Amino acid sequence: MADFVIVGAGECGARAAFALREKGFDGTITLIGSETHLPYERPPLSKEALVAGAGPKLVADAERYAAAGIAVLSGRTVLEIDRAGRRVRLDDGTALPYDKLLLATGARPRTLPGMACGGRIAALRSHDDATRIRAHLVEGSHVAILGGGFIGLELAASACTLGASVTLIEGLPRVLSRGVPAEIAAIIASRHAAEGVEVLCGAKVAGIAERPGEVRLTLEDGRIVAASLLVVGIGAVPNTELAEAAGLAVDNGIAVDGLLCTSDPDILAAGDCTSYPLPLYGDRRVRLESWRNAQEQGQLAAANMLGGGEAHCAVPWFWSDQYDMTLQIAGLADGAAATVRRDLGEGAFLLFHLDAEGRLIAASGIGKGNAVARDIRLAEMLIAARRHPDPAALAAPETRLKTLLAA
Amino acid sequence: MSDTWIEVCAADEIDEEDVIRFDHAGRTFAIYRSPEDTYHATDGLCTHEKIHLADGLVMDHIIECPKHNGRFDYKTGEAKGAPVCVDLRTYPVKVEGGTVFIGL
Structure with missing residues (x-):
């Protein structure tokens, strides 16, 4: 056996x-x-x-x-x-x-050089991490989040929901710069701002010091952020x-x-x-x-x-839930030569990313609840089938994407 | 057992190979029209994380959850693999005079 x-x-x-x-x-x-x-x-x-x-x-x-x-x-x-x-x-x-x-x-979780998690510095990967972070997310507390990726932003949304105030620090000029189109990242960033999250982009950390009752971050521009907890979400x-x-x-x-x-x-x-x-x-x-x-x-x-000999040929796919919004992305958009937007109403929309030959290589969408899910799933199938869909059909919400798949 | 037939919608309000959400008496259902033009009904929420299946994609006899792609055969309710492992409950459906009814 x-x-x-x-x-x-x-x-x-x-x-x-x-x-x-x-x-x-x-x-x-x-x-x-x-x-x-x-x-x-x-x-x-x-x-x-x-x-x-x-x-x-x-x-x-x-x-x-x-x-x-x-x-x-x-x-x-x-x-x-x-x-x-x-x-x-x-x-x-x-x-x-x-x-x-x-x-x-x-x-x-990737850690800051020379700085382990513990005390008032945390990372989020395990259920025990979540339990520990949750203990700090109470009405009136202040949490600092380093990193404007999915973990940092989802955590910011959850912290807000629990009544904590949040400062999110991102070193790059915008949030979600890895794999999410700027147009969608901007919507997410402005929603966080509207919920009261302080989003600091292009902000570099010069120093972090734990003090009694707080953790204090000094930014390169001299600004000081004092928080009861720092969560580091800078990748894995x-x-x-x-x-x-x-x-x-x-x-x-x-x-x-x-x-x-x-x-x-x-x-x-x-x-x-x-x-x-x-x-x-x-x-x-x-x-x-x-x-x-x-x-x-x-x-x-x-x-x-078991000797199946089956090759991996999936389309990368992921999602993120923040507040009442869901973002979904299928495929890899870098290398796209053209982008086509499809509006679904109530603010929900998709971006289709086509390469220079007109092949669909990725689709990104955001909306309330699962508003974009069905079209993203069909886009994923179009990507897997290496289709070159008509951009005008992609842009027209009355065109069912399923018909493009059958074409 | 005698079902009570509840009116859902006009038969042509559901596209072929598609699904709509139907809420009734505090419950939510998914009503399907198959590629063969037959009508079916299941509980409206995925058994994995309580997501509305009506936002998902119907392909042939399969409904796929919009969140995590859990798949069910909507004719039988059978869960078709990870991440779903609990079957969906199904309900009888009839079409009379161009109107769809669900039996509850």
């Missing part, structure tokens, strides 16, 4: 474990994670977990793991992969043999150390091929920790930190651990 081991018990690892059983694998499955919770979904951490104090949203409860015969080792860390002996060594001294190994080790770093130490190829993430195989054919990698070629974008190597990517790659890795 074969032994499969999955290192990393997040969305990706847990989905892979269940997918193995769904595909009929009858060997042993061991899912190892360093957190003490069962695998949970991370998107709620910046939203429901902060605003409502919701507990972790589990991928599955303990009964489902038991029923599927998946052994979950929580609070355990893998220290070493012994490739020659095909074993992983754990922090409790045990060693587990594997026939196939999946690395779904995820990512961790892939957890590649285990792979590197085992001599696996690493290139901005554990480097895998289209089948999610590392440079060792018995070791696969998936999710946030992985960089991989995107066939739809000229096999450009990317690393995506997104919920759906984690889920899809987990399932694909499971298929390929």
